[in-house]
Amino acid sequence: MIDKEHPDSLSPFSLSLQSATDDPTLRILGEAVASAYDAVMITDAVLDSPGPHIVFVNAAFERMSGWSAEELKTLTPRVMQGPETDRATLQRLRAALVVGEPFQGSTVNYRRDGSPFIMEWSISSVKDEYGAPRYFVAVQRDITAFRRRLADAEEGARTDALTGLANRRAYDARLSAMLAQPDLVLGLLAMDIDRFKQVNDTYGHGAGDAVLIEVSRRMSRIAAATPGALLARTGGEEFSLLVPCTDAKQSIGELAEAVRASVAAGPIAIDSGALNVTISIGVASTTSPMATAEMLSRAADRALYRAKTGGRNRVEVTVGDGGAA
Known part of the structure; x- marks a missing residue:
């Protein structure tokens, strides 16, 4: 939820944002993100290590990754990277985020138990009043089964x-x-x-x-x-x-x-x-x-x-x- 005393801080590990504001539209929006079918992760805009810091994940992200919101509150998205994570894709991601552009891509990520999966994600920024990125919002999806079906279809053809x-x-x-x-x-x-x-x-x-x-x-x-x-x-x-x-x-x-x-x-x-x-x-x-x-x-x-x-x-x-x- 948003801290009314400190509006720059996003308190994130509550999966319901209904107390974020008295505005019913924003309350509905917060609840929609929390219960969305696709995984959602929000980080701050600090790209250099040890950032970016995870400030929110929804329930779908927890199911996809095996990480709980509580476990992630001191971590960065790098925790999901591993040997097969495509570094070129990560470089393209960083280059887009540095200039505040949206990004779409896919690569191999790793669940909490170490098992790999193919993740497709799109990231956009939430900007401050000066136009600088304040948060990054990533909508993510496990496309491993889809890629396997596609490969099987291509092989069968x-x-x-x-x-x-x-x-x-x-x-x-x-x-x-x-x-x-x-x-x-x-x-x-x-x-x-x-x-x-x-x-x-x-x-x-x-x-x-x-x-x-x-x-x-x-x-x-x-x-x-x-x-x-x-x-x-x-x-x-x-x-x-x-x-x-x-x-x-x-x-x-x-x-x-x-x-x-x-x-x-x-x-x-x-x-x-x-x-x-x-x-x-x-x-x-x-x-x-x-x-x-x-x-x-x-x-x-x-x-x-x-x-x-x-x-x-x-x-x-x-x-x-x-x-x-």
């Missing part, structure tokens, strides 16, 4: 739900990014499970899914050992592997053979028994800084067609088409 591999969207984005690097020799493996339709038709889609998952797992072991590679499921039984390479024709061919052999290494278990599964692979690589995604994909698809018509379970390398070789 780029991940194949069945196999966990990158999906077509993620593949297209990586391909464009790699082709934008003019000095990079880029290899593409276009891969297709042999006679996959027969698996679905004979054993059902459950068996087909089991095959897709296991083939993905086997190919992933090879891709994971290849720096900078991206393995994606780009169609029903179609997979693509992007890989930066220096000696394109030799290293990309060896990689393709390793992937083919990993899939054919042993039978894949399904509910009704086990299946011997193979893949065919078409290989292409960029040789020109003018190569496009369409040129590279067309070259790899042409090689894949030769692998299929040549007996399946084999690797074919394309023999050049403008920007691919």
Whole structure:
């Protein structure tokens, strides 16, 4: 509450401000702040250590932080900072407050028990009659769950739900990014499970899914050992592997053979028994800084067609088409 004898002092650790003034509007305002859904902290305007000093927090702040108002009355907001608190954000915050400008931002803060959370906050100043900041009012919110849901949604938008591999969207984005690097020799493996339709038709889609998952797992072991590679499921039984390479024709061919052999290494278990599964692979690589995604994909698809018509379970390398070789 405001001390009528000393109007510059804000006595803060009462969560009800109804005695702050006889003005009913201000009394309602005080009660609204005290019971607000969002956390509210008020500090004095002393920015240099040991300030700023906390002069008020509402009940929502206590719930969010684990600190009680009584515990905070001798502390500063720095008590909530820790190793993952972004220092650049704090510097922007200070710069804004020094000149009396409002601030919005987010960073990692820490609860009383030491657990981190992502806090989003906006701060504005209460100024004196000369226009100088007298108090800072921070409205804060824990957005950890929101950020997690957002990250999950973004990940889901780029991940194949069945196999966990990158999906077509993620593949297209990586391909464009790699082709934008003019000095990079880029290899593409276009891969297709042999006679996959027969698996679905004979054993059902459950068996087909089991095959897709296991083939993905086997190919992933090879891709994971290849720096900078991206393995994606780009169609029903179609997979693509992007890989930066220096000696394109030799290293990309060896990689393709390793992937083919990993899939054919042993039978894949399904509910009704086990299946011997193979893949065919078409290989292409960029040789020109003018190569496009369409040129590279067309070259790899042409090689894949030769692998299929040549007996399946084999690797074919394309023999050049403008920007691919």
